[in-house]
Amino acid sequence: MQYSNSISTLSRESLETKFKPLLKFFTDGIKDLYWAEKAIEPVLKKNKSLALTDELADALEDHEIQTQKHVLRLEKIFQKLNIKPETKKCEAAAGIIKEADEIIGATPEKSMTRDAVIIIAMQKMEHYEIASYGGLLQIALTFNMNQVADLLEKTLNEEEDADLHLTDIAESYINLEAAEESNTESTGKDNDEQANADKKLRSEKAQA
Template sequence: MATKTTENTTPETSQTGTTGKKLAVDNATVDKNDMKNSSLHKFFVSALKDIYFAENAIIEALTKMEEAATTEELKEAFEDHQLQTKKHVSRLEKVFKLIDEKPEKKECEAIKGIIKEGEEIIKSTQEGSMTRDAALIIAAQKVEHYEIATYGGLAQLAITMGHDKVADLLEKTLQEEEDTDYNLTEIAETFINFDAEQED
């Protein structure tokens, strides 16, 4: 919808040439009130509140996962990801500001369920075992995949609505989530999964 501007461009927008993105940004500025009332904008804000809740919940969950982990490698990975998640919260607050919305949390049932599953893993696996670490990695990757899906979708919506700066911030977080997911796989495949397989 945002690219539907040909004849009705202002002199300012027509100077941008053939880049539809810039036209979309200018249109978003001109029709700011209309955009804020649109169904897509409302959904976008609701989804941001959802992931804002999720990121804050993940910070707390990562503390428990770090304490429960057996190997130093996994403990460090959880600690690093917790620090990174705090940056993601701060980045989301910038996103809210860029679209002139107040940062608010909306309870996210999906992340609550994933975190609860992680807590069950801690209860059902033996302390100090590699099996626990292997299971914790899978639990952490479920969190990552939820975040990857969310940030990927939100970044594309931001582009569609002409929020280029917002899209850049969301894509930066998306890349970091993908990197974390890859690093967790590396830790698992280097030795944890093999050692877990040797346990009784």
């Protein structure tokens, strides 16, 4: 990776004068991610226990282990920035976690639909992390904080891989099987509606 040295020629005094608000934003962003990573770990564990398929449960377990590493990397970053590790509540991540609970809770237990929804809920979180790590990485590079940038980039790559892996799982069979699924937990009226919808889908497929 090419590191920018646009800041290196500036004196320390002018750097502090010109960039202090951005440095403050950067450290707040690290605290924000520190809160988010700590909050995500139990969510991954919980959703792993809710997953029907082994593929999804394994993917969530793998990412839970990675997430523990992400927390440790952020602690290393605090060390390099010479500030004490501190969380700052991330409203965006809190909102994604709350929504995940709601949308997953609205699906039938141990169903393909639930797995499909868990994947989307977790991908929203990955995209939040990708945007945050990606943006902070660019700021670290701008300030020539190369060791901090390396740590951010390692985590960014793992977030991107986790997101792609979830897409692969969804596309391989979970979404297709979820689309065929009937809601066994619904009311009688819902069952009739679902049966009619399933019938319509089957006849459309037969005509295609």
